[in-house]
Amino acid sequence: MNKIAFLGGGNIATAIMGGLLENGYTGKDIWVADPDEIQRQKLNEMGVGVTSDNAEATAGADAILICVKPGQVKMAATSIVPLKPGQLVISVAAGINTTSLRTWLAHANLVRCMPNTPALIGEGMLALFAENDLSKAARSLATELMSSVGETRWFEQEHDLDTVTAISGSGPAYFFYLMETLIDAAMTLGLDEQSARHLVLQTALGTAQMAKISPHSPAQLRQNVTSPGGTTQAACKVLTDQGLQSIIEKAATAAQQRSVELGKS
Numbered sequence: 001m002n003k004i005a006f007l008g009g010g011n012i013a014t015a016i017m018g019g020l021l022e023n024g025y026t027g028k029d030i031w032v033a034d035p036d037e038i039q040r041q042k043l044n045e046m047g048v049g050v051t052s053d054n055a056e057a058t059a060g061a062d063a064i065l066i067c068v069k070p071g072q073v074k075m076a077a078t079s080i081v082p083l084k085p086g087q088l089v090i091s092v093a094a095g096i097n098t099t100s101l102r103t104w105l106a107h108a109n110l111v112r113c114m115p116n117t118p119a120l121i122g123e124g125m126l127a128l129f130a131e132n133d134l135s136k137a138a139r140s141l142a143t144e145l146m147s148s149v150g151e152t153r154w155f156e157q158e159h160d161l162d163t164v165t166a167i168s169g170s171g172p173a174y175f176f177y178l179m180e181t182l183i184d185a186a187m188t189l190g191l192d193e194q195s196a197r198h199l200v201l202q203t204a205l206g207t208a209q210m211a212k213i214s215p216h217s218p219a220q221l222r223q224n225v226t227s228p229g230g231t232t233q234a235a236c237k238v239l240t241d242q243g244l245q246s247i248i249e250k251a252a253t254a255a256q257q258r259s260v261e262l263g264k265s
């Protein structure tokens with residue numbers, strides 16, 4: 001089994017470690033470095049090796065996952081130089097590009113990953129990017145590791161990760177927002193909060209599962225449940241007339257542009 005090291009043992013690292021432990025890795029295969037003693041104690045309870053020394057955690061690792069906040073990446077990366085040529089580094093930090101990572105790590109064997117929050121419950125969408133020179137074996141190791149908390153997809157252009165950030169990265173918030181407003185609407189129309197929440201959440205879950213397993217597009221599925229002159233059509237007419245499509249497009253564009261700006265700062 002490969003030896004895996006984590007720099008940073010917070011939310012996303014804990015989720016990935018949990019996924020690895022459920023998928024054949026043992027505590028002996030995993031080392032995590034985190035400066036926070038309370039955090040290290042929690043991680044120790046998962047059975048993985050813990051240390052406050054980044055270089056100690058990464059010394060014998062085949063893959064190193066950088067799971068610190070974007071503003072902490074430079075310090076974490078420079079603390080593990082020099083790396084061995086075969087070691088694979090995967091960074092999940094939002095907005096930190098591979099050019100910066102290559103410079104700070106003095107290392108080219110690396111992958112940039114953009115996860116989203118459902119990864120915390122093993123249902124993430126994880127976008128991956130690497131330069132063309134990354135080996136097939138390294139790509140498949142990255143896919144294997146990140147698949148432990150969700151579905152993975154590789155992108156060929158690094159700038160696509162700004163769009164990924166706008167769609168799957170920020171996407172959970174859009175769906176939460178829709179749930180929130182539908183719960184509010186249900187209560188305005190007279191339902192109690194518990195009933196409104198139950199109806200909305202199960203409808204969201206069932207709809208997502210149906211869209212995922214169906215051979216039809218969401219557009220087709222929507223048409224299938226919209227009878228002429230019916231209730232769904234009455235609601236969808238309001239959404240269309242009020243410009244839902246343009247609002248969503250503007251929102252995604254704003255997120256993409258913000259991601260580009262943050263990547264430059």
Ligand SMILES: NC(=O)c1ccc[n+]([C@@H]2O[C@H](COP(=O)([O-])OP(=O)(O)OC[C@H]3O[C@@H](n4cnc5c(N)ncnc54)[C@H](OP(=O)(O)O)[C@@H]3O)[C@@H](O)[C@H]2O)c1
Nearest residue numbers: 008009010011012067068069070072076093094115116117
């Ligand atoms: N959570 C998500 O769903 C999600 C989604 C997409 C992307 N990400 C990315 O994942 C990264 C981590 O997010 P998170 O939510 O897991 O953050 P987090 O819970 O704050 O975890 C980061 C951990 O790293 C530790 N740390 C700080 N500096 C370090 C260093 N130099 N070496 C080793 N460890 C260090 C922090 O300790 P201190 O608290 O003491 O600083 C903290 O325990 C971020 O870059 C974020 O962009 C997360």
